[in-house]
Amino acid sequence: MTVPGRVLVVGAGLVGTSVGLGLRPGGTDVLLADASPTVAAVAADLGAGRLPAGGVHLGSGSGTDDGTDLDGPPGPVREGDEPDLVVVAAPPDVTAGLVVRALRRYPRAVVTDVASTKEGVVRRVLAAAGEDAARYVGGHPMAGRERSGPMAARGDLFVGRPWVLTPVPGTSPEAVDLVRTTAGRLGAVVVELDPASHDEAVALVSHLPQVAASLVAARLVGAPGQAVGLAGQGLRDVTRIAASDPVLWAQILAGNAVPLARQLRLLREDLDRALAALEAVAAAGAPGLPGASDPAASGGPAGSPTGAPVGALARLVAEGNAGRATVPGKHGDAPAVWATVPVLVPDRPGALASLIGTIGEVGVNIEDLRIEHSPGRLTGVTEVAVLPAERDRLVRELRERGWSVPD
């Protein structure tokens, strides 16, 4: 297992700085470069690495806007600054160019990147780098935050997260091994995929939900306050990732245009079916319930919405059930179904602490925890998710200790 002794991080944003913060405690020498000298200095100040000495190899005078001097001729590099691994953690639109230049500049280094789409970057590198491309391993750590920049970085950003590597037939196994080891030292779970499969996968599980969240959130602009005042946890969950950075995400979405457009067209077909069903219901009798034309209807079977339009809506929701069931739970295995224990918790310092302290005493592991967000009230329900086999014991123990656990 090869471990890189020196790593050059090109791009000291959230991901690059987090790589530095995560590798340095293990003794890796981390060099930092960024198009913005200020950003690089902030990352260094945070402890993510050191700035290259004297600008010999990584000065900012190259005339490019990436703050690196990767365009210089390859040749003898100063002892002590030759990296074993270059991690290009720059914006997606400049990634391929930087990878190619890093391969040329450091003829013995392995080069990887962190761009969130891979087929385009890999193709461009293969086309431009010739046999140097054997030292390039495409990568994508599936970790991120709503915030960006070095100040948001964390050395544990990648802990437990998938880190996809996309080697191709010509990639050197030693290069793959080095990147795999590095990702592993950052706590990531390495997954290998071919570049096209990676891009299809992230279009589905990352880019599609981002667009959907943005589409729903965009509808809230200008909505009456009384409307959003009724929002519950559902709307909050669906729109959470709509807070993401617009310029970065425009690049990410554009960089995966073909697979993402394919997913969005399929989604639009389902949307059009739902819309047609709603319009058919509306046409059959405002405000939409079959039987609405008979206001004093008995409420019996004759009034039930059993027509084809309502069936189409039920099918959509049922398909959503099936899709949702495929989403892995906390430990990465198939649908995790926890048992849920609701507990009434006053909203004051120490109350939740006391609850969870009690659960710890009882010896039950908390798999997940959801605090109900309650407008205007200072008491809420906390739902504690535990292994189903532990549910009954936890309920009993909590009640014995005076907690309010509804049936």
Next chain:
Amino acid sequence: MTVPGRVLVVGAGLVGTSVGLGLRPGGTDVLLADASPTVAAVAADLGAGRLPAGGVHLGSGSGTDDGTDLDGPPGPVREGDEPDLVVVAAPPDVTAGLVVRALRRYPRAVVTDVASTKEGVVRRVLAAAGEDAARYVGGHPMAGRERSGPMAARGDLFVGRPWVLTPVPGTSPEAVDLVRTTAGRLGAVVVELDPASHDEAVALVSHLPQVAASLVAARLVGAPGQAVGLAGQGLRDVTRIAASDPVLWAQILAGNAVPLARQLRLLREDLDRALAALEAVAAAGAPGLPGASDPAASGGPAGSPTGAPVGALARLVAEGNAGRATVPGKHGDAPAVWATVPVLVPDRPGALASLIGTIGEVGVNIEDLRIEHSPGRLTGVTEVAVLPAERDRLVRELRERGWSVPD
């Protein structure tokens, strides 16, 4: 302030049973009726109320499928079973009919319902009930769970949640007062809206996110396991409510067809713009990045995606930012921005307990808490949300106590 001494709950599902469970501890006499005698018996067994004696007024022999004998002629009712308030908590498609019959059957009772759309129900009741309609108050408790049925009921289901009342000009103020008091005793925050405004609001904040979640989740059906294996918290959040009951939700969506279709058409316009932008990017050069036709491009400004299509994507995400910022936080006031403190927590019994116990000792209130779900690893990051003013102190105190709090 009027308090109902006796409440008849028609429909012993999640909401009806929760009403009974919530009212009985305060001394209210709760009668239960349901189309299914088994469901009614389960609700009674759970402690939500009692079954009407002898089927005199609420037998199951009426030939309707709702299990109530509301069709009988009004007249002297047996002493002890005349309700002050009838809560119709039946499926939306039978609600209006049951309200009308309850108004006739109990000429002194106030009648309310819990259907999730209001304009249609109110219109049908007004058209059919004549002057009796003055005793009807439309209602909608904004509380629910992914699960349904009496077994999922909780007496605190409504605590801190909005409960919308939709009185109209002819509604008796005393009737509104009685329902308001009842909702208040269940812990709900009462909001008054006219029926149409209510329906517009829930189309936006409840039904639109439900459809979006179902649409995204439906795309996961049949996806390769390696793709959903890459799913992160974003996909989990966006699709959580896609686990909802298909038949119930088809009724809810159909019942609000006109406002919901309007919202979905607006969303589709934005979706079409996003699709057009992606297709333009793809046409300009697969795999989508402007400049892709020049693989060895410098990576400088010339390669940046600055064209109109990428701008359109950035605008969509930016609009989503603005919309997301309007969503109220935990306490119902304008955008709650908590400060977040990340803490590394081993995934074993007692570890989270110990963390939260420590936070309690420090005297900081936990506003929210998010456990990062990490596939394949037994250590995760817990993000603790606190008031911004308390952040620095919490970080310091946690570190002093040996917790790993990344910068």
